[in-house]
Amino acid sequence: MISDIGIIKSLVENGEGLTVEFKESRISLNKDVYDTVCAFLNRHGGTILLGVDDNKNIVGVDKDCVQAIKETFVTTVNNPQKINPPTYLSVDPVEIDGKTVLHIYVPESSQVHRCGAKIFDRNEDGDLDITNNTDMVSRLYQRKQSSYSENKIFPYTGLEDIELSLLAKCRKTATIRRGDHPWKDMDDMDLLQSAQLYQIDRETGKSGLTLAGILLLGKHASVLSAVPHHRTDLILRKVNLDRYDDRDLVEVNLVESYDRILAFIAKHLPDPFYLEGTTNISLRDTIFREVASNILIHREYMNAFPAKLIIEKGLVRTENSNRPHGMGIINPASFTPYPKNPVIARFFRQIGLADELGSGVRNLMKYGKAYGGENPELIEGDIFKIIIKVPEFGGGKDSGDSAGQGTKLALSRHQVKILEMCLTESSISDLMSIEGRSDRTKFRNQVLKPLITAGLLEMTEPDKPTSSKQKYRATEKGKERLTTYRY
Missing domain, CATH: 3.30.565.60 (Heat Shock Protein 90)
Structure with missing residues (x-):
């Protein structure tokens, strides 16, 4: 997540509200920060700024404490004993006037979350404990279920309905991206429950994969059984x-x-x-x-x-x-x-x-x-x-990038490789081998012909385009063009 300093300053200036919360947190996390996380998840989402006090003063987080605060926060929101269902949030440091503010964006969840044993909702600029208000809790569940079809539960579905090899691949990818990812030590069912892909219907007591779980990882027959029109x-x-x-x-x-x-x-x-x-x-x-x-x-x-x-x-x-x-x-x-x-x-x-x-x-x-x-x-x-x-293959226009570097955009990287190989005369078989192409006609039309038309490539046998002796070489213009590319 990349935080814009101007946006952060604007949030501070406008003060706390339904979707904005300040926590001073100079050397450690305020204990009620997780109440706010729960409330934002349950309501419309929001932004938490650590290092800003209630009077809109940017006090900053002590630089020696930044890493510890980040690690504590991420670990805690992943802990189902604290936030249940657990969630995955990132903490983004922003330097403002020499002070460090930690920016946490909490998206609205399609689930009802608890912080410890309590359910919080957001009310104006505060976190409201609604645990014992059965009417408010009921309305919260109804709102989530009616707004997010991905939560629909399919009773009696389970691991046999998903691609287990794909689930293993996803676990591996997540843990490569983050070595301490909580999925690392979970079995398949724990992972599905942690990711909110397997749930219990609180009205009927029946459990099963959700629509999200079937859509994300389901076998082909399972996907089309749940959503026949999916394509x-x-x-x-x-x-x-x-x-x-x-x-x-x-x-x-x-x-x-x-x-x-x-x-x-x-x-x-x-x-x-x-x-x-x-x-x-x-x-x-x-x-x-x-x-x-x-x-x-x-x-x-x-x-x-x-x-x-x-x-x-x-x-x-x-x-x-x-x-x-x-x-x-x-x-x-x-x-x-x-x-x-x-x-x-x-x-x-x-x-x-x-x-x-x-x-x-x-x-x-x-x-x-x-x-x-x-x-x-x-x-x-x-x-x-x-x-x-979008550009076309071999399109002739040049265009500078937003950084003003004048980078030419007409050639694909594949075509650049072709030109490089054609610094010495090369056969079509040699050129096709660069990216494993097999259809000569398509290769000539899609790759070679645009280069020839642009004057960057020429044939050694121009009168016999399909000759078995045909080879291709870069023109002087093509050689000049290559000098603009650096890998």
Whole structure:
């Protein structure tokens, strides 16, 4: 999570409220900080600032205590004896006027949480203990159940309905990302319960996987049994506009769906060379990781509308069913993130397939213009839509990045490798071996032809394009172009 100093200062200036809480916490955590975490989880989420007193003074957290406070907080919110169900939150240090403020963002949860044995709700700028108020507790449970379909319990489902090898892979990924991750020492059922993917219906006493659990990790038959209409339709439509040029109908669980979406994107969109500072990053992968996680996490799965990702000439657009909290084009400057499926989102974050709530919009805006020349559009409504302009393979325009480095964006990294290999004459077989291509016709049309048309590559037998003796070499223009690329 990256905290903006301006936003933090604005929160301090506006003071405490329904979604903002200050804790002085100079050398240790205030004991009631976990009451606030519980209240925010149960209400609308919110921001906790450690190092700010009740009078809006930034007093700062003692620098020698920062690490201990962070570790204590993260460990405690992961402990079901303190916060139940446990949650996974991060603590982000921010330096303001030489003082350290610890920023904690608590998203709204789709569950009802307890702190110790108590249930807290948020009321104005305070945490309200509602444990013994049966009416308020009942309304809280009803609100959560009616707002979040991901919590629907499927009685009598269990480990036999999920892909256990995929669950093991997710555990391994989470523990590689964080060595002390609580999943490390849990058995399969404990992990599912910890991640809120297996629950007990408090009205009937029946237990089972939730819709979130089946969607995330379920076997194919289990997913379609729970949600028969579930699918993500991936379409390439550039030549045959009435139908499609390529299509992948994805009906598997969400973790596997994520990989299928990115594979389809990699197959049909270029990955232009791009420098951020002195680091080469993949614009395509950075952008479409956010897109893939968005259409999987923020979908209303009770709606039969099929999610779509459509690649057209010069753009990609997505559509998925939605419970809107506004209408029209999202303004990133005033955008307030709202968790549509908090349990699914939290699981995706643990395995590195998503970042903190709201960061996806920021990343799309940050890199979208560099990739396709225009800012992406995100349109809120009953159908949530994303429109992203994209370059074509071998496109001829150059575009500078936001840092003003003048990085050219026309070539994919694959094409850069081709040019490098063609500094000496190379056969088509040699060139295809770079990334294991097997279809010569597609390789000529999609990779070599754009380079030749741009004057960066030439044939040794120009009058016999398909000659068995044909080789390719970089032109002087191509050699000059390579000098702009640094790995």
